[in-house]
Amino acid sequence: MNGKDFADWSLETRAVHAGRVEGDRKGGDRKGGDRKGRPYVPTVPPIHPSVTYAYERMEDLDAAFAAGGYVYTRHGNPTVAALEEAVAALEDGETAVAFASGMAAIHGALLAVGARAGTAVVAARDLYGATYVLLDRFLRSQGVSVRFVEVTDLAAVEAACAELRPVALLVETVSNPLLKVADLPALAEVAHQHGAALLVDNTFATPYLVRPLALGADMVIHSATKYLGGHGDVLAGVVVTSAARREALMDVLKTTGANLGPLEAWLLLRGLRTLVLRVQRQCASALAVAQWLEPHPRVGRVFYPGLPSHPQHELAVRLFGGRGFGGIVTFELKGAGREEVFRFMDRLRLCIPATSLGDVQTLVLYPAHSSHRSLSPEERAALGITDGMVRISVGIEAVEDILADLSQALDQL
Ligand SMILES: Cc1ncc(COP(=O)(O)O)c(C=O)c1O
Secondary structure (H helix, E strand, O other): OOOOOHHHOOHHHHHHHOOOOHHHHOOOOOOOOOOOOOOOOOOOOOOOOOOEOOOOOHHHHHHHHHHOOOOEOOOOOHHHHHHHHHHHHHOOOOEEEEEOOHHHHHHHHHHHOOOOOOOEEEEEOOOOHHHHHHHHHHHHHOOOEEEEEOOOOHHHHHHHHHHHOOOEEEEEOEOOOOOOEOOHHHHHHHHHHOOOEEEEEOOOOHHHHOOHHHHOOOEEEEEOOOOOOOOOOOOOEEEEEOHHHHHHHHHHHHHHOOOOOHHHHHHHHHHHOOHHHHHHHHHHHHHHHHHHHOOOOOEEEEEOOOOOOOOOHHHHHHHHOOOOOOOEEEEEEOOOOHHHHHHHHHOOOOOEEOOOOOOOOOEEEOHHHOOOOOOOHHHHHHHOOOOOEEEEEOOOOOHHHHHHHHHHHHHOO
16 A cells, blocks of 8 residues: 555545444454454445344453443444544544434534533524524523524624633534535634634535544534435434543433444445545536526526635635535525425426435425424524525536536526
8 A cells, every 4th residue: 555554545545445444453353264264354344233242251341331342332333333433534533423313413512512501502603404493492491502603704703702601612614505614723713712612514515625623623523414425325423523522422422322323334334435536526516507507597696615706715715625615506596486496496307306415316405495494484584595595415417417407497487
């Protein structure tokens, strides 16, 4: 391998190999050897469905309990550990903890940094709908002070942090669905000045565009359901962080039981192998879609960080280092409301009107009734989520086919 170690490999290479050798390193798969006793290592990590683990001696079981070894799958599972190792490697983190969904991961991260009655959390106003509701309704009702701030207004973030001394500042690298870009290094500085941990939902950006831990974030969260899995067949979440924060996360996970199953972890490991290829293609096609939509007579505003018209375009260039601007494009149908948007979406033949993102297929979503359905019309209006807004998660199909489909649906309006 050119004398290079895993840590020196590029992201592309790590994505293909990360988590592969987990069983090997732990000695599990080499132990028996083949029929002639020759040790071997499978190139694909095995799925370990076992809920519990037996040891030769009770002393060993006791030591496994003490050291966080495999004793019961809610406390740890070899297949899930392989996935955690892989995602940690991709995000340049020391450790990762997998959860049953992105929402469970966000909740787990907030609890792990100490969000309890009497503490405060400052969060971006622009968040995935369920994250907003988790903070606004659930944590607030449990006695946590929650303040939503405009993430692009650093002075406002600073003022809220100074006033509340929050345990966490929670932001999305690229927000859902308006695609605002967060200035992560500046936000890390503000958070740390006021004793807060910076929690970054990096779902939209993926580690291909940016690795927030290297920019000062304390925890990176993924809805792994999206780009990490990439195939629309697994619901999962991951939190990546420092070794020092692992115990707090594991305490939450072991107690709340929001664990990812081993079969799901294995599917994610399979998805990760092609993460970079998929996201490169999705970024290139999304830029083409955004550029095609912007001058279209039936289209109003187009939100895409790769367009010079995007308010944080320069920040996006700096933060993502020219690798791309993500696979999501949001736009408004000119003068349209729900009825016209539904007509447009019903006419799509290739792009699928479905609630998710980051899949290999192009998915089109209506934020007002889907990702931000649980918000009141007033809350949506305050965020700038209009009734004519459409969000496209660009897939890996040929971009000319995606454009042709959008074109015919727009032409029929
Ligand atoms: C940015 C973001 N974070 C978190 C989530 C929640 O993830 P999950 O659906 O895996 O719980 C989503 C879901 O769409 C999302 O878009």
